[in-house]
Amino acid sequence: MSKVKSQNPIIRLYINLSNEQNILIFAFLSSIINRILDLAPPVIIGLAVDIVVKEQNSWIASFGIKDVPSQLILLALVTGFIWSGESIFQYLYAVLWRNLAQISQHKLRIKAYEHIQKLDMQFFETDNTGRLLSILNDDINQLERFLDHGANEIIQLLVSVIIIGGTIIITAPFIALFAFAPIPIILIGSIKFQRKLGPKYKDVRKKAGLLASRLNNNLGGILTIKSFTTENWELKRLIRESNAYQKSNKSAIKLSSAFIPLIRFAILFAFVAILLIGGFQTWNGILSVGTYSFLVFITQRLLWPLTTLGHVLDEFQRSMASVNRVIDLIDTPIRILDGNKKINIRNIKGEVNFKNIYFSYPRRKSTLNNINFKIPNNTTLGIVGLTGSGKSTIIKLLLRIYDANKGLITIDNIPINEIKLKDLRKSISLVSQETYLFQGTILENISYGSTRANFKDISEAAKIAEAHNFITRLPDGYKTLVGERGQKLSGGQRQRIALARAILKDAPILILDEATASVDNETELLIQRSLIKIKQKRTTIVIAHRLSTIKSADNIIVLEKGKIIEEGRHDFLIKKNGIYSELWKVQAGI
Numbered sequence: 001m002s003k004v005k006s007q008n009p010i011i012r013l014y015i016n017l018s019n020e021q022n023i024l025i026f027a028f029l030s031s032i033i034n035r036i037l038d039l040a041p042p043v044i045i046g047l048a049v050d051i052v053v054k055e056q057n058s059w060i061a062s063f064g065i066k067d068v069p070s071q072l073i074l075l076a077l078v079t080g081f082i083w084s085g086e087s088i089f090q091y092l093y094a095v096l097w098r099n100l101a102q103i104s105q106h107k108l109r110i111k112a113y114e115h116i117q118k119l120d121m122q123f124f125e126t127d128n129t130g131r132l133l134s135i136l137n138d139d140i141n142q143l144e145r146f147l148d149h150g151a152n153e154i155i156q157l158l159v160s161v162i163i164i165g166g167t168i169i170i171t172a173p174f175i176a177l178f179a180f181a182p183i184p185i186i187l188i189g190s191i192k193f194q195r196k197l198g199p200k201y202k203d204v205r206k207k208a209g210l211l212a213s214r215l216n217n218n219l220g221g222i223l224t225i226k227s228f229t230t231e232n233w234e235l236k237r238l239i240r241e242s243n244a245y246q247k248s249n250k251s252a253i254k255l256s257s258a259f260i261p262l263i264r265f266a267i268l269f270a271f272v273a274i275l276l277i278g279g280f281q282t283w284n285g286i287l288s289v290g291t292y293s294f295l296v297f298i299t300q301r302l303l304w305p306l307t308t309l310g311h312v313l314d315e316f317q318r319s320m321a322s323v324n325r326v327i328d329l330i331d332t333p334i335r336i337l338d339g340n341k342k343i344n345i346r347n348i349k350g351e352v353n354f355k356n357i358y359f360s361y362p363r364r365k366s367t368l369n370n371i372n373f374k375i376p377n378n379t380t381l382g383i384v385g386l387t388g389s390g391k392s393t394i395i396k397l398l399l400r401i402y403d404a405n406k407g408l409i410t411i412d413n414i415p416i417n418e419i420k421l422k423d424l425r426k427s428i429s430l431v432s433q434e435t436y437l438f439q440g441t442i443l444e445n446i447s448y449g450s451t452r453a454n455f456k457d458i459s460e461a462a463k464i465a466e467a468h469n470f471i472t473r474l475p476d477g478y479k480t481l482v483g484e485r486g487q488k489l490s491g492g493q494r495q496r497i498a499l500a501r502a503i504l505k506d507a508p509i510l511i512l513d514e515a516t517a518s519v520d521n522e523t524e525l526l527i528q529r530s531l532i533k534i535k536q537k538r539t540t541i542v543i544a545h546r547l548s549t550i551k552s553a554d555n556i557i558v559l560e561k562g563k564i565i566e567e568g569r570h571d572f573l574i575k576k577n578g579i580y581s582e583l584w585k586v587q588a589g590i
Helices: 009-016 018-038 040-057 068-118 121-126 129-171 173-180 182-220 222-227 231-283 289-330 391-398 421-426 442-446 455-464 468-473 491-505 521-535 570-576 579-588
Strands: 352-360 366-375 380-385 406-411 428-431 509-513 539-543 555-560 563-568
Touching: 009 018, 009 068, 009 289, 018 040, 018 068, 018 129, 040 068, 040 289, 068 129, 068 289, 129 173, 129 182, 129 289, 173 182, 173 231, 182 222, 182 231, 182 289, 231 289, 352 391, 366 391, 366 555, 366 563, 380 391, 391 509, 391 539, 421 428, 428 491, 442 455, 442 491, 455 468, 455 491, 455 521, 491 521, 509 521, 521 539, 555 570, 555 579, 563 570, 563 579, 570 579
Parallel strands: 380 539, 380 555, 428 509, 509 539
Antiparallel strands: 352 366, 352 406, 555 563
């Protein structure tokens, strides 16, 4: 990873877009040919003046065409051919560069997003959504804007310098000294400018990510903001972030804006020198009138485009700062490595075994210590414990959201780190305590991940989850839009839809992480009755604060500070008069 990061951003971009080499080559050639043809008008003007002044002794006359009208007609035909070619290649480079820009931004965005999905939860817990959104949108769009225009401008600028410079050297070596005089100054200035501007645009992109993060957090937490009446406080925080972004941009703009006026003074010196020296040489008969006309026009074509160098470098630095952020994200190492063993979930019985499991989150004390338990297939395990005791961590380890620091977890005696992640997670249905619904209809949310399910299967799953009745009472029934994160529904309704989604998945292992926490007592009883049917055909893990939810479990483990301190069935644990018994008495009001 460090090796890739040390490379130039252009090389990193080229490596990540190597499949677009053909488009890049054709776009490159179209830009070059267009610029060569675009430089023809000063030559044509010089030839026209040469014909009018020298007549039968002109340069074109040396090809055997002595008649002046014939020379002018030939020059007009050549001009038409050149103009047509220039237009054709201008169309080609415009289409090719823009297509390359569209393909590049699409491929990089998809590649970055695909990579993000493979990263472990530690990455998302230490990073922030706003920064990631900024990279996937703003930074990739910045690259698109550069490829649309900037790349072509750089290529054509280089072609102009090489061709015009070479022509002036051949035509008038002495004048070439003055034509090239400002170029070293411009190049040195450009390099220094680029070095100073690069870090500034890196800071701009960083500030843009922080601003996007603030906006994302505030929009996601708008209910909390309103309920705590902190609108003004949040507005002030946003103003600070926006001012920091504005200040960072102003610093970069101030530097980039100063570059072009400095270049203009260097260009002015060269142009005036050529105008005077060339004029005196023509007056003294050293240069022909046609050659002098050509030099005046061609010098302008060489020097004035250099005024765009500041703008081009500005775009280039912005895009390279963005490229580095995008590819740094793509190069983020994947910590949860995929297994190589394929399994058919229909053949999974669902026996789960945790053997000597130890786990701790980065820079935190140990979360799980020597966890051992076995869940025979088609049985139910209840997990109880205070907040922070490690209940949800056990689920994350089983799903390989994290990998255990030590120990072995197996499903049907197969180590889960050997199973392909896709197959492992297909064999587990999860109803999390943090219910998440996607923007769309209730039908789409229940069938999420089960694309082949028909309406009968969907409605049956909803009935088992005790969701069917409230869904049918909604104006649009199963086609009701749930809103972003399901905000149009109550917490209990969202939880029942999430439960229906897990039921429809029909995996051999079902995990209920506080699955009835947001429903009323009556609905909880109905769901528990439905779960009796569901649990008969699969292995079930139930995490619950409400002990009534796990009363009928085949086995219950009680966690405290990452250790199993009690284990057994409900009646056994009640008689033991331990922590479980105390919790039961509190909840039962005994």
